[in-house]
Amino acid sequence: MGITKTDSFSDSQNRIASIAKALGHPARVAIVEYLLKVNTCICGDIVNELPLAQPTVSQHLKELKSAGVIKGNIEGNAICYCIDEKGIEIIKHFLMSISIKLTTNKNNCC
Amino acid sequence: MGITKTDSFSDSQNRIASIAKALGHPARVAIVEYLLKVNTCICGDIVNELPLAQPTVSQHLKELKSAGVIKGNIEGNAICYCIDEKGIEIIKHFLMSISIKLTTNKNNCC
DNA sequence: AAATAATATCGTAATATTGCAATATACAAA
DNA sequence: TTTGTATATTGCAATATTACGATATTATTT
Numbered sequence: 001m002g003i004t005k006t007d008s009f010s011d012s013q014n015r016i017a018s019i020a021k022a023l024g025h026p027a028r029v030a031i032v033e034y035l036l037k038v039n040t041c042i043c044g045d046i047v048n049e050l051p052l053a054q055p056t057v058s059q060h061l062k063e064l065k066s067a068g069v070i071k072g073n074i075e076g077n078a079i080c081y082c083i084d085e086k087g088i089e090i091i092k093h094f095l096m097s098i099s100i101k102l103t104t105n106k107n108n109c110c
Numbered sequence: 111m112g113i114t115k116t117d118s119f120s121d122s123q124n125r126i127a128s129i130a131k132a133l134g135h136p137a138r139v140a141i142v143e144y145l146l147k148v149n150t151c152i153c154g155d156i157v158n159e160l161p162l163a164q165p166t167v168s169q170h171l172k173e174l175k176s177a178g179v180i181k182g183n184i185e186g187n188a189i190c191y192c193i194d195e196k197g198i199e200i201i202k203h204f205l206m207s208i209s210i211k212l213t214t215n216k217n218n219c220c
Numbered sequence: 221a222a223a224t225a226a227t228a229t230c231g232t233a234a235t236a237t238t239g240c241a242a243t244a245t246a247c248a249a250a
Numbered sequence: 251t252t253t254g255t256a257t258a259t260t261g262c263a264a265t266a267t268t269a270c271g272a273t274a275t276t277a278t279t280t
Contacts (some may be wrong), residue, residue, distance in 0.1 A: 003268065013143070017136040024131030025238085026119035029204075031193040033123070037209050044256070051118040056239050058258055063237095075246055077247050078256055085212055092205040094139075098198055100131035101146050111263055113238065135268085154226070168228055170268095188226055188276050218259050 019091045022067030027052055027062050035070065035083050044078035128199045132177030137162055138170050145180065145193050154188035 008013055027050060034049050037078045047057045061081065068087035073080045096102060116124055133139060137160060144159050159168045171191065174180045178197035183190045 004135060004137075005269085006136065009140055012190060013139045014134040014139065017134055017139045020130045020132075020139070021134030022130075024127055024134040025114060026123040026127040027114075027238095029123045029127045029130070030119055036208060036215075045259085052119065052238095053240050054257075055211065055241080055259080059238080062258085065137075074209065074246090079258095082214060083208065088208055088212070092202075092209055095198060095202040095205060097192065098142065098146060098201055099195075102193060102195055102198070104148075115239085138270095157227085162268095165229080165271080166269050172228085172266095179242095183275090187279095192225075 016091060016094050018067050019069060019087050021094050022064050022087075023091075025060065028059070028064055029079060031057075031064060032069065032083065035081060044080075047079065078084075128177050128202050129179060132174050132179050132197075132199075135170065137167070138174055141167075141170060142179065145191060146155060152176055155177065156191065175187050188208075 007103060009017075023032070030050060031046060046061070047054050050057050052060075060071070063073070065072060065081075068084050068090075070081050070087075071084040072082075119127075133142070139200055140160060141156060142203070144156060156171070157164050160167050162170075171180070175191075178194050178200075179189050180197075181194040182192075
């Protein structure tokens with residue numbers, strides 16, 4: 001069917017999945033890495049950094065934004081994008097708690 | 111086109127994206143959480159835990175496995191699945207380094 | 221050997237994603 | 251006000267994902 005059964009899962013599971021999904025494309029990973037590399041937030045040249053056409057980059061930015069991974073402010077002519085810590089913290093927390101549980105459980109069965 | 115331009119991005123970016131993509135579905139998040147909850151690795155009842163049909167669950171398990179998020183061993187009749195620490199560590203490291211850079215950069219522009 | 225149980229694969233329909241050309245919008249500068 | 255610059259939106263084709271019924275596979279039990 002191609003449609004995800006969102007209602008069958010918890011809000012938390014859906015939230016984590018949507019952030020992970022946003023990071024689930026190399027172009028979007030590259031965007032996040034680039035936003036980190038440039039310290040300043042005047043990021044008007046993301047398009048030039050990627051091997052993709054401008055509409056494609058714009059679409060990827062939109063997906064990252066709607067998942068809460070980045071945020072953008074209008075800065076005159078250009079748009080200032082940067083990482084949204086809240087989104088990153090949610091998925092980071094999920095992965096760290098997995099990591100901690102794995103250590104304490106010493107899952108040595110496989 | 112619906113085809114990802116994998117070749118245009120680094121191995122690292124592709125690896126991180128493929129793990130994130132595997133976690134980018136609530137059912138697969140639920141599978142990971144369930145595998146953590148049951149301490150034992152004899153996990154023959156993942157299907158009963160999810161609101162999805164058996165072939166669908168099997169497909170999700172396959173995707174998690176091929177991305178390196180879980181691993182499975184044949185245990186007689188059933189299959190023993192558990193978390194693959196390596197995959198988790200890769201994306202955890204990615205997110206932690208973002209988090210650290212955000213703190214040191216004090217990104218206060220947005 | 222036949223029946224049972226657990227999981228995988230196949231086939232297919234519905235929907236989503238990726239990518240880009242063309243075009244629109246919004247602001248700045250001349 | 252026209253021109254240029256940056257970004258978004260639209261429309262569409264190619265491909266991928268999600269879901270599941272039907273069926274196959276594999277190992278255990280009777």
